[in-house]
Amino acid sequence: MRMFRWAGLALALLCGIARASMGLSELPATAEDGPVTVYYPSSDTSQPVRRGRFLLDVAAEGRAVPGNGRLVVISHGSGGSPWVHADLARDLVEAGFIVAMPQHRADNYVDGSDPGPDSWTIRPAEVSRAIDAMGRDPRFAPMLRLDKVGVFGMSAGGHTALSLAGGRWSPARFMRHCDEHIAEDFQSCVGLITRLTGGPLDGLKKWVALRVIHHRFDDDTPRIAADPRIAAAVAGVPAAADFDMNSLARPAVPLGLVTAEQDRWLIPRFHADRVLAVCQTCEHIADLPAGGHGALLSPHPPGLDGLVGDLLNDPPVFDRADVTVVNRKIAAFFERHLLP
Structure with missing residues (x-):
């Protein structure tokens, strides 16, 4: 009889997850960090909620219900917002x-004043402090086991994911990458x-860019990030040209990659393809x-236009239905490596 009771509880839990809507909340900013947006299973009814330019179907501040007990942290790209990965969430x-x-x-949608290596240096610690914050929050902490946490990142966030998977960079x-490939990348x-x-003016642009880069980014001290709670990572179209590829030959945790062959911001042969090759x-x-x-x-x-539109808008032949499939594959990757 005990076996059947446990089976019934497990079935009820699974059904509860399937019926749950997606809750949306925010942990407030601190003196050190910005706010942390939280998506979670909720028993409350979802409703259309406007966030910036996006209309999301969520249960804003809805009651949280238990899920599978695991946390995934998403590291956004340069200038990113919490809403552009809501479908993956x-x-x-x-x-x-x-x-x-x-x-x-x-390096976010309200303050983009310092992207690039300065941001990449501090991002892994910001992920770790977000995990800490979730572990302190009275709503979510009782529902989480933080010994195995996943991290997903796209673009600059992909750089974060590679760092937390054990990659070394400087x-x-x-x-040196820009010295060698300023025109191509x-x-x-x-x-x-x-x-x-x-x-x-292209020659002048390249000369000025390299002068600035040499002035700001000549530190060869390896950046090494580690958080023993990170148990799986996924890097989507990551910035990766500045990594010591030997450090990514056998990552410290299971590492998945998502690539896009028409990427014109982070040319794949200098970034994601190099990681895959090694x-x-x-x-x-x-x-x-x-x-x-x-x-x-x-x-x-x-409504993206200008240079940002040229780099982020979809090529004419791209089918957005493919993203739905990719998001499900990412979720399945974390299920395999974070559960039970």
């Missing part, structure tokens, strides 16, 4: 995970400041042959 929540998204300092490696080196047009244990979760750098943004930000 939904798949994770439907699988029973609670999802936390820290706002990375000086600002000087970034500098220009946007990786300068971000959204300007672009090469094929015109007479990594002996990585899982290539998905490749999007027609996807650009913004393929994993879901919902996709509307």
Whole structure:
């Protein structure tokens, strides 16, 4: 009879997860960190909620219900918001995970003043402090076991995921990459400041960019991040040219990658493809042959134009239905490596 009672409880729990809507809440900012957005299974009814340019179907501040007991932290890309991975969060929540998204300092949608290596240096610690914050929160802490946590990141967030998987990098490696490949990987080196047009000013743009990079990023001290609670990581279209690839040959934790062959911000042959070429244990979760750098943004930000639109809007032949499949594969990766 005891076996049947446990089976009944397990079935009730699984049914509860399947019926749960996605709750949305926020842990407040501290003196050191920005707010942490939290998506979670909720027993309350979801409703359309406006967040910035996005209309999300969520139970805002809804009552949290137990899921599978595991946390996944999402590290957003440069200038990113908590809303551009809401569809991935939904798949994770439907699988029973609670999802936390820290706002990375000086590299987010309200403050983009310091992207690049300065942000990459502090992001892993911000992820760790977000885990700490979830462990202190009276709503979520009782529902979580934080000995095995997942991390997903896209773009600069992918760099965070690679770091927390055991990758070593340095600002000087970034500098040397730009020295060698400033023309071919220009946007990786300068971000959204300007672009090469094929015109007479291109030479000056490259010269100025390299002068600034050499002034700011000549430190060859390896950046090494470690958090023993991180048990699995997924890097989507990651910034990776500045990593010591030997450190990613056999990552410290299971590492999955998602690639997009039409990425013009982080040219794959300098970034994700290099990781795939050297990594002996990585899982290539998905490749999007027609996807650009913004393929994993879901919902996709509307109304992007100019350089940011050129880099993040979908190529004409890309099918957004593919992102739904990828999100489910990412959730399945974390289920395999974080459960039971």
